[in-house]
Amino acid sequence: MKDSPYTNTSRGGFNRREFLRGSGAAAAATALANGATAVAEAAESSDTIPLYGPGLTKITLNVNGQDRQVQVEPRMSLLEVLRNQLQLTGAKPVSVDGSSGASSVWIDDKLASANTVLALTCVGRKVRTVESLGGHKLDAVPTAFLHEDGMQCGFCTPGFVVAVRAFLDKYPNATEAEIRQGLNGNLCRCGTYANVIQACLEVVKGGVRG
Amino acid sequence: MAEYSWPKQGTAALLGSEQDRIDGVDKATGAAKYSYDVVLDRMLIAKALGCPHAHCKVKSIDVSAAKKVPGVVSIHLFIDPKDEKKSEIKWQGDPIACVAAETEGAAAEGVAAIEVAYEVLEHFVNEEFLAAAERAGRVGKAGVNVELENEPSENEDEDAFVEKELKRLYDESAAVVEGYYGIHAITHMCLEPHGSTCAWQGDKLTAHLSTQSVSGTAGQFASPLSMTADDVTVHCDFIGGGFGSKFQADEWGVACAKIAKETGRPVKLMLDRDLELKVAGCRPSGFVKVKVGADKDGVVKVWDSTQWGTGGDRGAAVDEKQIPYVFNPPNRRRSAVRVSTNTGPTRAWRAPNHPQACAISQTAYDDVAAKLGIDSYDVFLRNLPSVANKKADVYAAEMEIAAKLMDWKAKWHPHGKGPAEGSIVSGLGMAIHTWGGGAVAGSCTVKVHPDGGVETFAGSQDLGTGTRTVMAMVVAETFGLPLSAVKVNIGSSKYPQANPSGGSITVGSVSETHRRASQDALAKITALVGEKLGVDGAALVARDGRIYVDGSPDKGVTWAQACSLLGMNALEVRGEYAPSSKRSPLSSSGVGGVQMAEVAVDRATGVVKMKKFVAVQDMGLVINRQTAKSQMYGGVIMGIAYALFEERIMDPATGGFVNSQIADYRLPRLGDIGEIVLEIYEPESEYSRGVVGLGEPPVISPGAAISNAVANALGVRVPVLPITPMRVFDALERVPKMA
Ligand code: FES
Numbered sequence: 002m003k004d005s006p007y008t009n010t011s012r013g014g015f016n017r018r019e020f021l022r023g024s025g026a027a028a029a030a031t032a033l034a035n036g037a038t039a040v041a042e043a044a045e046s047s048d049t050i051p052l053y054g055p056g057l058t059k060i061t062l063n064v065n066g067q068d069r070q071v072q073v074e075p076r077m078s079l080l081e082v083l084r085n086q087l088q089l090t091g092a093k094p095v096s097v098d099g100s101s102g103a104s105s106v107w108i109d110d111k112l113a114s115a116n117t118v119l120a121l122t123c124v125g126r127k128v129r130t131v132e133s134l135g136g137h138k139l140d141a142v143p144t145a146f147l148h149e150d151g152m153q154c155g156f157c158t159p160g161f162v163v164a165v166r167a168f169l170d171k172y173p174n175a176t177e178a179e180i181r182q183g184l185n186g187n188l189c190r191c192g193t194y195a196n197v198i199q200a201c202l203e204v205v206k207g208g209v210r211g
Numbered sequence: 212m213a214e215y216s217w218p219k220q221g222t223a224a225l226l227g228s229e230q231d232r233i234d235g236v237d238k239a240t241g242a243a244k245y246s247y248d249v250v251l252d253r254m255l256i257a258k259a260l261g262c263p264h265a266h267c268k269v270k271s272i273d274v275s276a277a278k279k280v281p282g283v284v285s286i287h288l289f290i291d292p293k294d295e296k297k298s299e300i301k302w303q304g305d306p307i308a309c310v311a312a313e314t315e316g317a318a319a320e321g322v323a324a325i326e327v328a329y330e331v332l333e334h335f336v337n338e339e340f341l342a343a344a345e346r347a348g349r350v351g352k353a354g355v356n357v358e359l360e361n362e363p364s365e366n367e368d369e370d371a372f373v374e375k376e377l378k379r380l381y382d383e384s385a386a387v388v389e390g391y392y393g394i395h396a397i398t399h400m401c402l403e404p405h406g407s408t409c410a411w412q413g414d415k416l417t418a419h420l421s422t423q424s425v426s427g428t429a430g431q432f433a434s435p436l437s438m439t440a441d442d443v444t445v446h447c448d449f450i451g452g453g454f455g456s457k458f459q460a461d462e463w464g465v466a467c468a469k470i471a472k473e474t475g476r477p478v479k480l481m482l483d484r485d486l487e488l489k490v491a492g493c494r495p496s497g498f499v500k501v502k503v504g505a506d507k508d509g510v511v512k513v514w515d516s517t518q519w520g521t522g523g524d525r526g527a528a529v530d531e532k533q534i535p536y537v538f539n540p541p542n543r544r545r546s547a548v549r550v551s552t553n554t555g556p557t558r559a560w561r562a563p564n565h566p567q568a569c570a571i572s573q574t575a576y577d578d579v580a581a582k583l584g585i586d587s588y589d590v591f592l593r594n595l596p597s598v599a600n601k602k603a604d605v606y607a608a609e610m611e612i613a614a615k616l617m618d619w620k621a622k623w624h625p626h627g628k629g630p631a632e633g634s635i636v637s638g639l640g641m642a643i644h645t646w647g648g649g650a651v652a653g654s655c656t657v658k659v660h661p662d663g664g665v666e667t668f669a670g671s672q673d674l675g676t677g678t679r680t681v682m683a684m685v686v687a688e689t690f691g692l693p694l695s696a697v698k699v700n701i702g703s704s705k706y707p708q709a710n711p712s713g714g715s716i717t718v719g720s721v722s723e724t725h726r727r728a729s730q731d732a733l734a735k736i737t738a739l740v741g742e743k744l745g746v747d748g749a750a751l752v753a754r755d756g757r758i759y760v761d762g763s764p765d766k767g768v769t770w771a772q773a774c775s776l777l778g779m780n781a782l783e784v785r786g787e788y789a790p791s792s793k794r795s796p797l798s799s800s801g802v803g804g805v806q807m808a809e810v811a812v813d814r815a816t817g818v819v820k821m822k823k824f825v826a827v828q829d830m831g832l833v834i835n836r837q838t839a840k841s842q843m844y845g846g847v848i849m850g851i852a853y854a855l856f857e858e859r860i861m862d863p864a865t866g867g868f869v870n871s872q873i874a875d876y877r878l879p880r881l882g883d884i885g886e887i888v889l890e891i892y893e894p895e896s897e898y899s900r901g902v903v904g905l906g907e908p909p910v911i912s913p914g915a916a917i918s919n920a921v922a923n924a925l926g927v928r929v930p931v932l933p934i935t936p937m938r939v940f941d942a943l944e945r946v947p948k949m950a
Pocket of ligand 1: 152153154155156157158188189190191192193402451452675
């Protein structure tokens with residue numbers, strides 16, 4: 002981003018702190034979009050109120066156990082930052098509202114759609130992506146996806162792997178009926194669902210937890 | 212010149228076994244880089260503006276405000292308002308402009324700031340109602356095809372004879388069914404949208420394109436950019452779905468390259484979901500009014516149909532000659548008209564036209580069974596002698612297997628006569644299909660290094676089939692090596708020219724070239740080994756990592772020792788294949804396939820649930836049984852999608868595409884598929900045909916099979932797919948009125 006026209010000097014003409022105080026943080030939280038909500042929450046909990054934007058701001062995100070410096074606009078989704086700045090492209094942009102599950106990640110160990118979360122709101126939280134299940138020690142879920150061929154084109158697969166890992170962490174002894182009920186947040190166009198069900202059952206049988 | 216062949220059935224080390232994909236870990240852990248994932252230094256992100264109107268003229272485009280948006284770097288126009296011809300837009304979403312910017316947000320803001328003045332024109336988008344299409348002047352000339360057993364006498368008027376003959380045939384029929392059947396347009400819905408990342412080094416372009424045709428798209432960039440294809444590299448390591456819609460560079464791909472050139476920076480332009488669904492490909496719809504006459508056994512003797520559908524503004528609709536599907540009754544009159552609509556252009560959709568043809572005609576065959584009170588299985592069986600592809604025996608064998616797996620005979624009940632559990636009724640249905648899937652011309656290079664390393668190069672791609680694994684299996688089988696010993700290089704247009712991936716041709720094509728290249732390479736290596744051992748090279752075999760005298764494993768050398776005989780230079784062998792009139796010993800074309808569905812329908816809610824689905828499929832010789840089964844699962848599940856869920860919904864008032872987002876475009880989820888049982892039909896008679904492609908066949912029958920199962924459950928036909936609860940209610944309401 003060497004050629005970026007953005008500088009982080011302009012702060013606009015109004016005092017956001019006063020604005021938030023004047024309207025009440027709770028009211029602001031409902032009135033404003035997600036990113037501003039996070040700012041509002043931060044405002045309540047801290048004396049120094051971070052003011053972000055409208056240009057790029059340097060922040061630190063903790064991703065897969067490492068602190069990473071990134072430059073974000075307030076409107077940038079976590080997905081955009083993971084993919085375009087950290088080269089973590091396992092999470093995919095498929096839907097606008099998270100309804101495909103393709104951008105599944107963990108934020109503070111809770112399943113989330115990275116395209117519906119603003120990067121700014123992840124400051125101070127632990128972000129974990131599908132890439133954390135790979136590397137030297139391959140997790141049992143991608144291993145089972147490999148053995149049961151839970152992939153065709155594979156574009157939905159990382160999101161599915163994260164969803165399955167999260168589901169089986171919660172329900173390690175899930176039955177087939179529970180698997181069929183509990184994993185409907187992810188979309189696959191190539192039709193890998195039957196293989197994914199088999200992969201889940203393999204993990205349950207192996208009893209391996211992540 | 213070697214005689215190319217496959218190992219005898221049952222003797223292969225790898226072929227026909229279930230192998231994990233060699234790129235499976237990369238796909239499952241996010242390491243696989245799709246075109247959308249290519250992130251380059253200083254890269255700009257571009258977004259396209261689609262037209263909001265279904266039919267209009269663009270009067271003016273004002274980009275001055277967009278240019279002022281912080282972060283916007285470049286704007287490209289697809290439309291020239293001053294050009295009379297090019298300023299008319301004929302479907303919603305057609306790209307008007309695109310904006311390249313530093314960030315996604317800036318690009319989106321730039322798009323929103325473009326001001327366009329439109330003159331809105333009359334539109335037509337709902338082709339299901341033919342009379343309305345006629346009133347709107349949107350119906351083309353009819354194609355008519357008549358085939359009758361008898362011929363008119365010399366001076367007889369042909370038209371009068373046809374009418375008279377048809378009347379006679381219907382009068383003689385034991386059962387006459389008059390029906391209406393249809394299937395709506397659907398989109399491709401590739402999860403990775405269309406698009407590319409383009410970067411220049413001097414005058415050379417690299418296009419990281421999401422494409423089904425790595426070897427076939429360089430020229431599509433070169434020509435509009437006034438350059439030649441040798442200066443273009445198309446690169447695609449992984450593609451996130453294509454289904455027939457990704458053979459082109461597309462105007463937005465060329466625009467991406469142009470902006471990259473003009474700004475001197477790499478540019479990524481992927482369509483957003485809304486435009487992806489509106490402009491990047493859909494499947495034509497098909498509707499038919501049909502009259503069928505059958506004898507008392509349900510054998511169809513006469514078929515008369517009037518068909519219509521849309522391919523959008525200019526695309527083709529389903530051909531009249533494709534129905535009735537697979538079956539060729541002796542007397543047929545078929546006509547079809549194209550309805551032109553203000554909807555996005557069609558592109559080839561997995562097994563082009565076959566799923567629609569099957570869904571709108573094998574349903575009529577099932578209605579013959581219903582009318583006569585005969586088991587549908589028997590009606591399909593008795594009509595097999597009329598199948599056009601001479602595969603009656605294959606279908607009969609596959610039907611028997613499928614019926615066993617479904618427990619058809621025990622579960623069968625006449626249409627609408629099954630027991631109900633509360634408001635829920637169950638039913639069975641079946642359908643059969645056919646496809647070609649023969650190999651196409653292509654090439655590859657197999658390279659054996661003197662240290663024993665093996666790699667292969669081909670400008671092919673992995674559409675999801677598992678192309679890399681298939682290539683590695685063929686080479687490893689030939690050399691007697693483990694799968695992991697072969698490194699596969701695909702995804703670049705600089706590699707040897709290879710097949711596009713469409714029409715089920717990939718596995719046949721890469722198997723042809725790789726078996727040829729590696730058999731030729733092996734012949735050279737065994738000649739060297741033979742010389743060293745003092746035996747005829749032809750007496751040697753390659754197995755278990757060794758090359759030895761057949762029958763005496765001790766008399767031989769290891770693979771590495773054998774390769775060291777190559778001296779300093781690696782051995783490179785080109786594998787070439789071009790179809791000819793002579794049958795190849797390695798591949799064939801043409802398959803059958805039988806599918807059966809069991810559904811439960813809730814008469815109170817109109818919801819159809821999949822209980823069980825059986826697919827039996829021949830495919831010649833199987834290379835990787837694991838990925839072959841995945842193709843079958845995938846075909847069946849995509850079939851469940853268009854049978855029960857998905858549909859492009861057009862708003863007649865505005866001409867808008869209503870459900871162009873993931874949340875609105877219904878598709879089955881993991882819990883919606885029921886139990887799926889697969890069987891690959893591979894007796895020696897199939898195995899000896901060599902490889903036949905498999906991508907398309909399993910997606911063809913589900914529409915008809917599921918519709919037939921719903922009809923069997925309810926005792927009334929839900930005529931149009933997808934079978935949504937609303938359509939179930941409509942059909943149930945019609946019953947008393949019809950009675
Ligand atoms: S594997 Fe292609 S979308 Fe799931």
